[in-house]
Amino acid sequence: MAAQETVDHKYVYDFAEGNKDLKDLLGGKGANLAEMTNLGLPVPPGFTITTEACKAYLATGREPDGLADQIAAHLDALERGMGRRLGDPDDPLLVSVRSGAKFSMPGMMETVLNVGLNDRSVVGLSAQAGGNDRFAWDSYRRLIQMFGKTVCDVPGEEFEHALDEAKRAKGTTNDLDLDADDLRGLVDAYKKIFAKHTGREFPQEPREQLDLAVRAVFESWNAERAIVYRRQERIPADLGTAVNVVAMVFGNLGPDSGTGVAFTRDPASGAQGIYGDYLANAQGEDVVAGIRNTVPLQELERIDKTSYDELLDYMARLEEHYRDLCDIEFTIERGKLWMLQTRVGKRTAAAAFVIAGQLVDEGLIELDEALHRVNGAQLAQLMFPRFRLDHEFEPVAKGVGASPGAASGKVVFSSDRAVELAAEGESVILVRRETNPDDLNGMIAAKGILTSRGGKTSHAAVVARGMGKTCVSGADELDVNVPQRRFTVAGKTVTEGDVISIDGTTGKVYLGEVPVMPSEVVQYFEGTLDAEQSDDPLVRAVHRIMTHADQRRRLAVRTNADTAEDAARARRFGAGGIGLCRTEHMFLGDRRELVERLILARSDEERDAALGALLPLQRADFVDIFKAMDGLPVTVRLIDPPLHEFLPPLEQLAVNVAVAQERGEDVAKEEALLAAVRRMHEENPMLGLRGVRLGLVIPGLFAMQVRAIAEAAVAVVRDGGSAFPEIMVPLVGAVQELETVRAEAEKIIAEVVGDSGVEVLIGTMIEVPRAALTAGQIAEAAEFFSFGTNDLTQMGWGFSRDDVEAAFFWRYLELGIFGISPFESIDAEGVGRLVRIAAEEGRAARPGLKLGVCGEHGGDPDSVHFFHSVGLDYVSCSPFRVPVARLEAGRAAIETAGSDSR
Numbered sequence: 001m002a003a004q005e006t007v008d009h010k011y012v013y014d015f016a017e018g019n020k021d022l023k024d025l026l027g028g029k030g031a032n033l034a035e036m037t038n039l040g041l042p043v044p045p046g047f048t049i050t051t052e053a054c055k056a057y058l059a060t061g062r063e064p065d066g067l068a069d070q071i072a073a074h075l076d077a078l079e080r081g082m083g084r085r086l087g088d089p090d091d092p093l094l095v096s097v098r099s100g101a102k103f104s105m106p107g108m109m110e111t112v113l114n115v116g117l118n119d120r121s122v123v124g125l126s127a128q129a130g131g132n133d134r135f136a137w138d139s140y141r142r143l144i145q146m147f148g149k150t151v152c153d154v155p156g157e158e159f160e161h162a163l164d165e166a167k168r169a170k171g172t173t174n175d176l177d178l179d180a181d182d183l184r185g186l187v188d189a190y191k192k193i194f195a196k197h198t199g200r201e202f203p204q205e206p207r208e209q210l211d212l213a214v215r216a217v218f219e220s221w222n223a224e225r226a227i228v229y230r231r232q233e234r235i236p237a238d239l240g241t242a243v244n245v246v247a248m249v250f251g252n253l254g255p256d257s258g259t260g261v262a263f264t265r266d267p268a269s270g271a272q273g274i275y276g277d278y279l280a281n282a283q284g285e286d287v288v289a290g291i292r293n294t295v296p297l298q299e300l301e302r303i304d305k306t307s308y309d310e311l312l313d314y315m316a317r318l319e320e321h322y323r324d325l326c327d328i329e330f331t332i333e334r335g336k337l338w339m340l341q342t343r344v345g346k347r348t349a350a351a352a353f354v355i356a357g358q359l360v361d362e363g364l365i366e367l368d369e370a371l372h373r374v375n376g377a378q379l380a381q382l383m384f385p386r387f388r389l390d391h392e393f394e395p396v397a398k399g400v401g402a403s404p405g406a407a408s409g410k411v412v413f414s415s416d417r418a419v420e421l422a423a424e425g426e427s428v429i430l431v432r433r434e435t436n437p438d439d440l441n442g443m444i445a446a447k448g449i450l451t452s453r454g455g456k457t458s459h460a461a462v463v464a465r466g467m468g469k470t471c472v473s474g475a476d477e478l479d480v481n482v483p484q485r486r487f488t489v490a491g492k493t494v495t496e497g498d499v500i501s502i503d504g505t506t507g508k509v510y511l512g513e514v515p516v517m518p519s520e521v522v523q524y525f526e527g528t529l530d531a532e533q534s535d536d537p538l539v540r541a542v543h544r545i546m547t548h549a550d551q552r553r554r555l556a557v558r559t560n561a562d563t564a565e566d567a568a569r570a571r572r573f574g575a576g577g578i579g580l581c582r583t584e585h586m587f588l589g590d591r592r593e594l595v596e597r598l599i600l601a602r603s604d605e606e607r608d609a610a611l612g613a614l615l616p617l618q619r620a621d622f623v624d625i626f627k628a629m630d631g632l633p634v635t636v637r638l639i640d641p642p643l644h645e646f647l648p649p650l651e652q653l654a655v656n657v658a659v660a661q662e663r664g665e666d667v668a669k670e671e672a673l674l675a676a677v678r679r680m681h682e683e684n685p686m687l688g689l690r691g692v693r694l695g696l697v698i699p700g701l702f703a704m705q706v707r708a709i710a711e712a713a714v715a716v717v718r719d720g721g722s723a724f725p726e727i728m729v730p731l732v733g734a735v736q737e738l739e740t741v742r743a744e745a746e747k748i749i750a751e752v753v754g755d756s757g758v759e760v761l762i763g764t765m766i767e768v769p770r771a772a773l774t775a776g777q778i779a780e781a782a783e784f785f786s787f788g789t790n791d792l793t794q795m796g797w798g799f800s801r802d803d804v805e806a807a808f809f810w811r812y813l814e815l816g817i818f819g820i821s822p823f824e825s826i827d828a829e830g831v832g833r834l835v836r837i838a839a840e841e842g843r844a845a846r847p848g849l850k851l852g853v854c855g856e857h858g859g860d861p862d863s864v865h866f867f868h869s870v871g872l873d874y875v876s877c878s879p880f881r882v883p884v885a886r887l888e889a890g891r892a893a894i895e896t897a898g899s900d901s902r
Contacts, residue, residue: 009113011053011826012070014077015046020322022503027242029100032342032347039321041314041339045081046246047074047094051102054218054240060374063215071214075245087116087206090124094139094248097213101222101241104343105229109149110220112213113283114143114248118204133180135253140284141183144190144202147209151216154197156436162189170619178283185826208247214641217243225440227816232444232467234819251331256304259284262297262311262328267347267465268401268505270354270537274298274312276328284329284340293474294455306345307337318342323364324373325355348404349378350538357541367548368894374545375891376861376884381405382542383525383880385516387503395508397492399475402461407448407470408501408513411494413485415442418570422446428609429500431487435482443469450509452478452487469503478509499709525573525883546883549890550574555867556874557885558635558853562586564624567634570879574886577632577724578625579786580854580877583705584641586621587614595641598698600673616704624712626723632717633724635786635854635876637765638705638741640691640730641806653677687795691731695741702729707743710752711759726761728786733768735777742781763850766838767791775838779845786876787835789855789863793822796831823856836870843871852876861888868892 018026026034030048037043040902041589049071056064078084084093094116094600099105117125126136134253148154163175166186170177178186184276194202203209220226221241230237251259262276277294280303299553311330314337318326327345331338347355356370365373387393387406412418415438418430430446434440436455440543443463444451448470451460455474464471480487485496494500500515523529523835524539531543558579559570567578587595591614598610625634660667695702706727713723727745732738742762747759766772767788773784795799812818828831835853842849852874857863859881867875868889877885 009064009066010070011050011064011067012074013048014074015043015048015051018048018076023102025242027051027100027102028104028343029098029341030242030244033244033246035320036129036339036342039317042337043339044247044249045078046244047078048100049214049245051240051242051245054221054242055238056214057218058221058240059399074573075210076523078247086210087118087121088124089120091128092121092124094114094125095210096245096246096248097210097217098244099217099241100244101221102239103233103235104346105226105235110217111217112143112146112150114139115209115213116206117143117836118206118814121206126157129253132253135250136405137180137183137187138252138597139250141187141190142196144187146285146444147196147213148190148197148515150197150220151212152194154194158193159190162186162193165316168238168671188299195304214243217241225437225776228440228806229446230815231819237816240363246340248282249331251333252281253334255280257332259331260284260294260300262315263345264315264326264328265355267325267327267349267351268404269359270347270351272358278303284331293453293476304332304335307332310337312340320364322358325351329807331550346462348465349381350404352378352624353382353541354537354547357544368552371545371548371552371890371894374887376864376888379542379887380881380884382521382538383519383883386519387501387512387514388517393510393514396492396511397475397477397509399472399507399509400461400507401456401507402455402473403464403469403471404472405448406501406503406514406516408499409447411496411498411500412442412446413480413482413496415439417496418442418445429502431480432460433482434458435463435692443467448472448477448504449480450500450502452476452480471503472502472504472507473511475509501783527572546887548687549887553886553889554893555872555889556634556865557882557889558852558874558876559879559882560876561625561879564628566879567625567628569884571629573879573882575621575879575882576874578629579852579858579874581625581634582640583618583635584639587639587641598701605758607698607700611700615704615708618708619712622709623715626712626716626725627721631722635728636853637727637728637730638695638702638710641694692737692741693731695729696737702741703744703748706748707752710749710758712754713758713760717758725758726784729762729764730788731768731791732764732778733770735774735781735788738764738778738781767795769796772834772838774846779842782846782849784850784852785838785842787838787853787855789826789831789835789853789857790823790835792855793827793831796827796834797822813862826857826858826866828866832866832870839870839872859885864888865892865895868896
């Protein structure tokens with residue numbers, strides 16, 4: 001039976017059995033180790049325990065049946081292949097135990113190196129290394145430290161304190177200066193720390209070490225930092241992680257050994273060349289942890305030219321094979337190069353666009369694939385401002401530009417403080433000697449990250465690039481004192497709360513806040529920078545990919561704009577019309593008094609006078625907007641104000657009247673106003689007298705707006721322009737409401753447009769759930785639907801969007817009830833289903849029904865893909881999100897085409 005179970009439930013794969021397409025099963029690391037093995041690259045032998053084993057373990061709290069036997073069988077094969085046994089006292093095999101989920105989660109889960117070392121095998125390891133006692137005891141102390149922290153939750157800082165004490169006793173700050181006797185003493189100190197916190201001696205049985213390490217990697221999938229990272233990166237929580245057990249190769253054997261990370265192109269800019277870090281006489285964790293400053297990868301040519309040349313050959317082969325930027329980890333053991341990992345590398349937004357264009361030029365990918373490899377979130381990052389630098393701003397330090405961007409904020413020295421201040425609305429820069437996975441919450445909260453150690457491949461750099469955060473690493477001129485919450489540089493002391501600015505492109509650090517200017521990408525969209533003439537590879541790449549996205553997309557992209565200025569800007573950004581012109585925004589400021597008079601009018605004369613004053617103002621507004629969008633459609637939403645936005649606050653008005661009465665002042669006018677406000681006061685204005693309800697209750701209000709729209713369109717056309725107005729009736733829940741408004745509007749339009757040739761469409765917003773569910777009826781009276789997904793989400797969930805985000809959304813996100821706020825990205829299962837029902841039933845009743853969306857979901861990348869799948873005709877969003885929507889509409893089209901072809 002056991003043998004049959006092993007066959008039916010294969011939980012362990014040798015590297016030679018897998019390939020890069022098995023990431024769901026083997027995780028990214030395991031699949032790519034298998035792929036490199038199959039390509040004939042020098043990969044240390046090993047095996048992968050699948051994500052299925054992890055999920056089974058997490059579901060039951062124990063290893064699945066057959067797993068232990070399969071591990072034993074593969075370990076036996078590994079031992080026979082290596083000619084060594086795990087933890088053998090005389091000639092030990094040591095292994096690393098490393099996590100590897102489907103999607104890269106750098107530093108979020110666990111790794112344990114040197115598994116198999118104990119008090120006896122450390123002697124054998126020394127002999128194996130030619131009597132190198134220092135190497136053996138250094139490897140043993142690393143095992144106890146990593147195993148204690150990872151497997152047994154021993155506080156990592158206790159090991160760090162013991163290491164610092166050993167260095168102080170030696171009179172050094174460099175761990176390489178510790179000799180074998182120093183490290184032997186450090187091992188004893190580590191063992192005592194381990195015993196104090198666990199109540200047991202450090203385990204000496206090699207197989208027990210291996211089994212406990214595997215379980216720790218499984219459990220790290222649900223560690224807090226891994227959960228936080230998954231939510232940040234929108235990685236599904238049910239994937240699990242694979243575990244890779246790999247024969248150890250050693251970069252800490254002396255000056256002819258080392259470890260490093262290489263990129264086949266610059267992950268920050270996309271430039272072609274040799275990029276990476278190398279650290280002699282070190283293990284891999286030393287590089288990514290940033291605890292020692294590395295040397296540039298080019299230095300390896302001088303240190304070990306043979307390994308350097310081999311590495312460049314393997315890098316070229318891997319990039320051609322994967323057809324993308326590759327991130328590679330390697331170790332050199334006494335002149336022998338070993339490849340420890342490769343993956344498609346995380347890159348900045350700028351690098352993503354540049355590399356995609358380069359790969360097209362090199363014939364490795366097509367333009368469709370280039371479009372697929374970039375996304376709207378990256379494009380949005382490229383539109384952020386950059387520093388405006390002049391002679392007044394001299395940098396005080398320079399590190400490695402690890403993740404581009406311009407960030408200014410108050411200095412903080414702990415992750416908790418970053419979270420605290422960010423929650424208060426402050427911009428912060430997290431400053432550390434080096435970051436570690438426990439700093440993730442602070443890195444998410446901060447505007448930027450600054451470290452005094454590490455390079456482009458340190459933890460801070462890799463995680464920041466993945467999140468799109470500005471990062472400068474390895475600014476070693478900074479003397480960072482975390483306990484005292486300060487750093488010193490160039491003779492100056494910067495304390496917590498002081499403002500600094502960091503440039504993630506140049507690596508420069510400035511004191512104070514540096515002003516910003518528009519990015520080159522925004523200048524390109526604004527039309528002030530000609531992509532064809534530009535020598536900026538990023539601008540050229542963005543232009544090329546955006547052009548292809550526009551050619552491929554089916555969805556039109558409009559904008560939400562209430563002024564001619566916004567309309568003109570959106571048109572420069574590529575908007576194909578206005579999908580939402582909110583007329584209530586035109587009644588604020590100086591016009592508020594007129595609206596107040598209209599709402600509070602007690603007679604027809606008072607109401608007509610207010611409407612008469614508003615008509616020419618509205619007409620002028622629409623003339624300007626139609627001119628700005630000459631030739632493009634403009635959807636005008638009739639006024640939809642919650643009344644409290646236009647009336648004086650009841651409480652404040654009551655206080656003012658009471659105070660005036662106490663002083664004996666004449667308050668007859670104020671008392672009349674107070675009585676009117678009390679009469680119209682609503683407990684919940686968002687569900688009260690607004691939208692179509694207001695238009696039906698206040699005679700002439702919608703009629704005035706319809707007349708202003710029609711007259712403006714006719715005026716523009718008679719001046720030689722073009723106008724394509726679409727009148728949208730808000731908050732309709734029943735077809736009878738729309739029919740009533742439409743009947744009045746059609747009479748006015750017919751009277752105004754005459755023989756001008758102006759055509760005016762009349763439609764409605766679908767923002768009330770009942771409207772979505774009765775869309776077939778409503779479509780009989782509507783020529784278009786525009787989904788108001790903000791209100792549809794609010795009413796569908798029963799949330800007040802003005803209140804709930806601060807009140808409890810943080811808790812819902814924390815508990816995993818939301819992966820992201822439903823006001824930020826469309827709730828496809830719930831609110832999205834209402835959209836789908838309305839679209840299908842509306843078009844069934846009126847086949848030519850035009851469908852769009854005008855909530856801010858129209859500029860959200862994931863939502864754009866959903867709206868494409870539903871079959872909408874256009875999305876509409878704020879002007880600065882128009883390029884993002886254009887890009888994502890193109891991506892949605894090619895992904896649908898790819899899915900159909902499969």
